[in-house]
Amino acid sequence: MTAASILPLSLSGLSYSAAGQSLLEDVTAEFHAARRILVLGPNGAGKSLLLRLCHGLLAPSHGTIRWNADLPRRELRRRQAMVFQRPVMLRRTALANVEYPLALAGIGRAERRHCATEALAHFGLASLAQRPARVLSGGEQQRLALARAWVMRPEIIYLDEPTSALDPAATYAVEQAVQDFHAAGTTVVMSTHDLSQARRLADEVLFLCRGRLLEHVPASAFFEAPASAEARAFLAGELVW
Numbered sequence: 001m002t003a004a005s006i007l008p009l010s011l012s013g014l015s016y017s018a019a020g021q022s023l024l025e026d027v028t029a030e031f032h033a034a035r036r037i038l039v040l041g042p043n044g045a046g047k048s049l050l051l052r053l054c055h056g057l058l059a060p061s062h063g064t065i066r067w068n069a070d071l072p073r074r075e076l077r078r079r080q081a082m083v084f085q086r087p088v089m090l091r092r093t094a095l096a097n098v099e100y101p102l103a104l105a106g107i108g109r110a111e112r113r114h115c116a117t118e119a120l121a122h123f124g125l126a127s128l129a130q131r132p133a134r135v136l137s138g139g140e141q142q143r144l145a146l147a148r149a150w151v152m153r154p155e156i157i158y159l160d161e162p163t164s165a166l167d168p169a170a171t172y173a174v175e176q177a178v179q180d181f182h183a184a185g186t187t188v189v190m191s192t193h194d195l196s197q198a199r200r201l202a203d204e205v206l207f208l209c210r211g212r213l214l215e216h217v218p219a220s221a222f223f224e225a226p227a228s229a230e231a232r233a234f235l236a237g238e239l240v241w
Contacts (some may be wrong), residue, residue, distance in 0.1 A: 003069075004068065004069040005033060005068055005069065005155060006068055006069045006071065006076060006079050006080075006155050007031065007032060007033045007067075007155055007156060007158070007187060008030050008032045008068055009029055009030065009031040009054065009065070009066070009067055009068075009156065009187075010029075010053070010062075010065075010066045010067075011027055011028055011029045011032045011063065011065055011066075012063055012064045012066065013026070013027075013028060013029070013062060013063035013064070013101050014026070014027040014050075014053060014060050014062070014063035014064070014065065014178050015027070015060060015061050015062040015063050016046075016049060016053060016058065016060055016061050017061045017082055021064055022051060022211060023049055023211050024046040024049050024053070024211045025196070025206075025211050025212055026031045026212065026213075027050065027063070027212070027213045028063075028213070029206060029213060029216050030071070030154065031054075031187055031189060031201050032187070033155070033185065033187055034136050034182065034185045034186070034187060034203050035187050035188070035200070035203050035204055036178065036182050036187075036188045036189065036190070036202055036203045036204070037189045037190070037203035037204045037205075037206055038154065038188070038190055038191075038192060038198040038201060038204070038205050038206070038219070039051070039189065039190065039191040039192075039205075039206045039208065040191075040192065040193075040195075040198055040205055040206070040207050040234070041207055041208035041209050041234070042210070042234060042239070043193075044210075045208040045209050045210065045211065045216060046190060046208050046211045047068075047160075047161075047191035047208055048160050048161070048192075050208065051082065051158040051160050051189060051191060052082075052160075053065065053187065054158060055080055055082045055158050055189070056073070056076070056077060057082075057135075057152065059070060063089065067182055073202075078105060078152065078157070079154055079155045079156070080155070080156050080157070081148075081149035081152060081154040081157045081158070082149075082157065082158040082159075082160070083142070083145045083146055083149055083158070083159050083160070083162050084145075084160050084162075085160050085161045085164055085165065086164060086165070087141050087144070087145035088145075089133040089136075089141055089144070089145075091131060091132070091133075091134060091135045092132070092133060093129065093130050093131060093133065094125060094128050094129050094130070094131055094132075094133050095113075095117065095120060095129040095130065096133075097144060097148055097169045098116035098119050098120060098144070098147050098151050099112045099113065099116045099146045099147060100119070100148070101151065101152050102115060102116065102151060102152070105152070111138070115151050116147075116151055117129065118151075119148075119150050119151040120147055122147065122150065122180075122239050123143045123144070123146060123147040123150070123173075123177065124143065125140065125143055125144060125147060127241075128140065128144075135205075137170075138154065138165055138166060138170065138214055139166050139167065139173065140176075142162055142163075142166060142170065142173075143170075143173055143174070143177065146162075146177045150177075150180070150181070153184070153186075154186055155185075155186060155187065156186065156187040156188075156189065157181055157186055157187070157188055157189070158190070159174075159178070159188065159189070159190035159191070160190075160191050161191050161192055161193065162174050162190070163175070163192070163194065163197065164192075164193065164194075171197075175197065175200065175201060178190065178201055179201075187194025188201075192235070195235065197223040198200055198219070199219070199223060202219035202222075203218070203219060204216065204217065204218055204219060205217060205218075205219050205222040205223075206228075207222065207230075207231050207234070208229070209228075209230045209231075212227045214227075214230055214231060215227055215228055215231055223235070
């Protein structure tokens with residue numbers, strides 16, 4: 001029997017405060033399967049915070065995060081992945097970094113070695129399998145983080161500005177990885193400050209400003225006719241506070 005999908009993910013009245021300051025307020029949205037959702041907004045809008053809340057790294061101050069399937073927390077986490085702007089690398093080889101989540105999932109040694117080796121090859125890292133992960137370049141580390149996520153076949157992956165510190169070649173490799181995840185049926189929720197990148201990748205745009213969700217619309221509608229004054233100013237390159 002096929003396991004029930006954890007998607008859609010429904011956010012209702014999601015808010016987060018810290019030190020008496022409201023950082024995210026009353027966000028309501030729904031993320032469906034096999035969509036590329038680009039999260040846009042000025043610095044401090046709450047983009048990274050939203051991704052961390054969705055992934056369960058932080059608990060909301062108010063509101064709810066509801067999945068389609070009622071599963072134990074561990075199983076929900078296994079079906080998700082997150083890649084950060086500066087990926088966290090274990091003090092192990094590249095291959096061992098990719099094997100690690102498989103080991104946590106109880107996959108046998110031979111199978112996880114096979115799956116990890118295939119994932120490294122998919123992301124062009126086969127020749128670096130035995131190299132310590134922490135000596136890899138920034139672009140190589142980002143691809144390694146994506147391979148580590150890919151090997152678990154997540155239903156949804158969160159990418160927090162994954163190309164902001166990369167050169168054009170490494171950025172292209174990450175964008176190709178986004179397309180690969182999408183082609184495999186994974187929902188991609190990705191924050192970025194690069195409007196050209198968002199135009200290339202997005203099916204939907206979620207626009208945040210001052211901790212509020214102002215638009216969640218098809219990408220074509222957002223770029224052609226943004227509904228809010230803040231989004232129009234943002235697209236025009238104006239400072240939005």
